[in-house]
Amino acid sequence: MASEDQNHAIHAASSSTSEEGPISNPWKPQGWRFWLILASLCLLVFVASLDGSIIIIALPLISRELNAAGNYIWIANSFLLAQTVIQPLCAQLCNIFGRRNPMLVSIAIFALGSGLAGGATTTSMMIAGRTIQGLGSGGILMLVELVICDLVPLRQRGTYLGMVMSGGAFGAILGPVVGGALATANWRWIFYMNLPICAVVLPAIAWLLRVQYTKEPTWMRALSRIDWIGSFIFIGSSCSILLGLVFGGSQYPWSSWRVILPLVLGFLGGVGFLFYEGSAFCKDPSVPLRIFNNRTSVAGFYIIFISSITLQWVCLMYPLYFQGVRWTTPLRSGVDFIPFQVFLIIISVVAGVLLTQFGSYRPLHFFGFALGMLGTGLNTTLSRHTSTPVWVVYQAICASGQALLTSTILPAIMASLSEEDVAAATGVYSFLRSFGWVWGLTLPGVIFNSRFDYSSSQISDTDARHLLQNGGAYEAAGSGYVKSFPPVVQDQVVDTYVDALRIVWIVAIALSATGMFVVFVEKHISLRQDLDTKFGLDTKGEKGDVNAELAQGDADRAESK
Template identity: 30%
Template sequence: MPLKKILIVYFGIDQTAVTTAAPKIGTDINGSDTISWLGTSYLVANCAFQLVYGRLSDIFGRKTMLQAALSFLVIGNILCSFAKTPVQLYAFRAISGIGGGGINNIAMVIVSDIVPLAERGKYQGLISAATSTGNAIGPFVGGGLAGANQWRWLFRVVAISGAVTITLIHFIIPLKPVTGSVRRKLLQVDYAGVLLSSSSIIFLLVPISGGGASFDWSGGVVIGLLTAGAICGILFVLVEGRLAKLPILPLRLFLLRTPCLISVQSFFIGMIYFGNLFYVPIFFQYVKGYTPLVSGAFVLAYTIPQAFWGIGAGFYITKTNHYKRIIIAGAAIWTLALGLQILWKPSTGLSSILGFLEINAIGVGFSLQTTLVAALATSPPKDRAVVTASRNFFRTMGGAFGLASANAIYQAIVATEFSSITTLTASQKASLLKSSTSQEYSLPAEGLDDARAAYCRGLQLVFAAFTAFGAMSLLLSFFIKEVTFAKDAPAPVKASSGLEEESSSTASPTAHSDVLDSATSTAIQDIEKGEAATPTVNIVKSVQTSGV
């Protein structure tokens, strides 16, 4: 377990260090009006490869794919450190996102492989704590280096840490590789699913993020990209349901009520979690006028408590076998905290801001990992990797859509507010929109106050959108099914009408060997023979296997 914690801490540092430094980076490269794409490009690539890693780890082995993921993250960060333009930076950050899509995902799968279900709440709580620790360290690293005008070294430090982690994995994790020829393994990859899912996400996110700012909402570019994204999404569903012999997202999982609800809920959780990580530092720096380092310190004040609340939630679930009440409480508290953030103004006292963020920390700690416990408790053990990948995929996709939609709201409102400011010249307005913090010391006091008020108005509407997403997450949490998991197998639950119910599943504490499960092995044999069961038969078999 210690190395898995190191991986999650490293992953958290990469995310929060970059988001804290983002305002300064945007200023230096004249990209403040598009700097949210520093996070969006990362999440788009991360999301596109989440599902891929889950299945590829079944095919090639957990250890191999974990090292491959870290390699992409290291290479991407090294390239980011040499970026000269916003476009270069966002493209290189996408390469990092390809790697980020596997680190958190595979680490969780490894935990699911070696930890029994009855103990999983405790260990997922520890993972939540490790994530929060990384989130806490990151703002100091990013803020400190950005404040010293050395933000390029931020990417280099993370790359060096990644290289060390790859070496540790080689010597410490003793996972057996999956046997079989390279050709056999390559034949199992769902290439059509990978291409269609990533294309759909990119085609949808680009116009959503740039609509109203870079593109006209009624223009041909936006309409064309949205249409292409929708078509790719429909084709992805058809491929996964009818053509793919080893799909990256088995549609049979959506026959199970709780995993299906968790996937949708995770989408909303991703929207508010990643969105807040990005826009809270922007509030501190653009509206309150704090330096990146001080902003990082304030972010630290609410990310550290997330670790303790996550650990507490995990141990509570292990002790009581009840996860639904934690998920509901977390969603309710988180939604309340997001609603309170709408009240933030340039004049709001620091104690009130940090107090609201402490409430936010409780919701985050209760929500991040407990949803995975619920999904794994109500799905077949053979689907551990794809269930984990699916949950992470929808959470990351929500983060990408959340940042894209938040950027569209923020840029539209700020541009509108700036157009009505009379205390700034046209050139000063243009400069502030492109490089939000570079001109503040040369502005008249009244003009600076008006600019900060405009930034605040945009952020208030962003936080209002996050509150609505949180309310949707809370609503869904009431319909999650709770099952008892213990050392003794629970009685099966009968299916009810409507969306199929699921029975609980238990996992014994067995050592992980990365040997493909029976369903996967059957699919491989079908591939080699050029045969495949019909989709209907596959779905019926999967439902029967899960005890429905």
């Protein structure tokens, strides 16, 4: 196992400007292709994120039209499942076939899934369309960050990751609002609207994203490099875990063998996958174990997993607070949650700029978790009578904590790894982020339902108590159902909601505390200021291109020495 100090020394030796402190001789993109590619990436992330959140509002209407019955849960979850499991394999394909072709295929797959979902006449067709959409979305989200890593030196990546990921946050803001509007008019346009966007971005990426890579002499040689066995084990075990999480508490009790068996098999498969990847049988692993050989990368992977859980935690529980405690409509709760997304966008960009300017990621991670814990702790005081300015400030604090992490974790992971491992590390990073989102949707729901059932004894109306138990409280939020009870019972129900949410927020504080502890495991490593990649833009015959300018700058510095 290579030590982190050895890796650090290698990186320092390979970079002529790796000192700590404010950046000197900053890399500045000036090529027109760079900015057009960046704009295209922002649009792709916006569409992929919008599609992930837009269906929440329209799901009841879609389920009724397609007679989905109990299968409605798969209309939403098939997308997330497919998006999650495809990313490490996609990362390996990017090393074999370059970045451009996998990106084009991902966009085409996403467009195909959108068309199928928009034209769905049966539940099975809708689920198939959503699954295909998820495969395309997973590839897009991973590749966007990978392309940024190829185009921008490590020291500057936080700035551009913050800019691109802000498009995702903007999509999450508009998702519920646009979903509500389109569901009222024609829900099929929730999916059809992706087609003209993909029709614009696909040729733009084909034209702009011409990147260098080592092409295999034959297709057979290229296909032989794919980690078929490892990918099969990984996708199978990941799907098994995700199926257990989806089934648990919704279709089957958590104690059911239908939930326990997939979870156990999935975790055993995950262990088997790691053993296989490190064995002599795996010639070209999709997840090389060397990316886990130092404490900084391992800490970064844990931080992205935990921060993804807590991000979804907040995004799930705040609308529940608005709908279950303040009795707002689902659409109104989406509007009330806009302050969180706005601050997430702004502070993400600020965090990226700070990382670029000072090159230190540990303070940003520490204060990110500190603000997250503070905001979550303040959320425990939320009640029916909390004023609007107060919960807006609470949202701002929570969002600021999350934003300090959003654009700064991937550069921290890359600091201790070589550029050779950029694709594999980005694939694992993207997988853990999506995997964390699934846990962030599952855990708070389980805790909320369990605590609500425990505290529901204070509800004097027996019928109301029975209807709201076993997950009924979550489903009843925002429906106006509680308003049908006498005022005394209404107050009791709201108090039960408040008590259950308070416990949910307390558990979130504990999770964030583990992330803050892991920040101390990270080691400070100077972020490389030079761009050294085999997958940069192909600049033959072009003037003013980013990589050409960077190469010229390196030559000038060498000559001056």
